[in-house]
Amino acid sequence: MSEHQNNNGDKRQRLHLLPKRIILIRHGESQGNLNTAAYTTTPDHKIPLTELGITQARDCGSHLKSLISANITSSDYRLYFYVSPYERTRSTLREIGRSFSKKHIIGVREECRVREQDFGNFQVSERMKVIKETRAKFGRFYYRFPEGESAADVFDRVSGFFESLWRDIELNRLKSDPSQELNLVIVSHGLTSRVFLMKWFKWTVEQFELLNNLGNCGFRIMELGDGGEYSLAIHHTEEEMLEWGLSPAMIADQKWRIHAKKGDWNENCSWYYDEFFDHLTDSEEEEEKRKHDTECYNADSTFESLSS
Template structure:
């Protein structure tokens, strides 16, 4: 994996389902009455997990605890956003000797600036020029006013992984973050092109999914991607 030469393994997960995820899903399903803005009172950094999201985080913890001792994470780094921090905290309770939880703001979600909270319909109605510019530039390079492009996020992730590599040589690191972080980490790891990365992004990253690279032959190589098998356990399927 480019930029990560000393880690023994790297595990990534997206946070559990948040109340924001639920609100956006409801907006997408409002076909008869298209919604322009999703009403979420909290700032993005403070959006909490839903009850289902907390159950997903517990299931992730069981997945981690079920790993052989020499495969369990020895270091954990999370986005500072509440939904990621709570996911990490809940999951780590399943480990007998959990590592200390570290926070790195470079693993935060992509900032969408003036488009924050708007649905695709809302962007077309309120910012038609931005909708046109996004279509012309493409998702990878489009930067909304006051926000970030995918390429911007990629730059901070490369920096974060370089530091992780220096700070945790020979360790097994778990990163708890957001879907854009998972996709762009694969972009870095597999040296994907813009088109290849955007093709990966077409498949949604599951909440509390399990993605891992492990060291083989001196290099970190992909082992699992976007695996959600652990979420089909009885405790998870009982969620509302």
């Protein structure tokens, strides 16, 4: 067998190990969502779900099961969970889990790097109001909360999580069976989920600033396309993505990813090359023509000067 055939075989094997879906879920309604005064007496990581939040999580589990099990038998899918260590995310996962039998869940891991953005310790309501007004002026991505984090800080730790996630997938630490659809579910927080998508799809800071937060128990489904790339456009509609704050160019990129081969470069991604080099010519021939025209113009100018 040639080295080329071996490489193709390795690529096919890696594609088989990739999760069918990567699903980001925000926690259910918490006491902090209901009343921000909760943060003045309770540490953020201990804020519990409300009764509505528990119901939302159970409904989310039922919806998730219907989505995953559609058109396949119950023995043909599995789930692996990563969960933020905060009380509200852990409780959300417990309620989601009620919809599945143990045979469907091949693993769960508490992952500190997908925790909520750190807003500081106990939060004084009036002070936080002023701080959030300042953040709106400064920009959500770079503004760092006093004693806390910026979204850029969250981006850095999510980037570290990516490295671990890919190692888990490539080394098959998730114990994925190629004959079963693997669904990787990350139960986390609103901003963390947006940062995750930003990192994955290489969105810019400007694009991040336009994204809307997920609702409680809202989710984003990244589904594997036929070429090995993940896309939001397989499960979600264009209308949904517009509501989330994706621009038409970002949506076009998601549609391109449905059939793109892993490692391909989307030449139509205007926020990369064209953002910085839109003034450059498209080819060496055009560059040569520009030089020729410039030289002709200079020669004509010189001739006119000498003639006069």
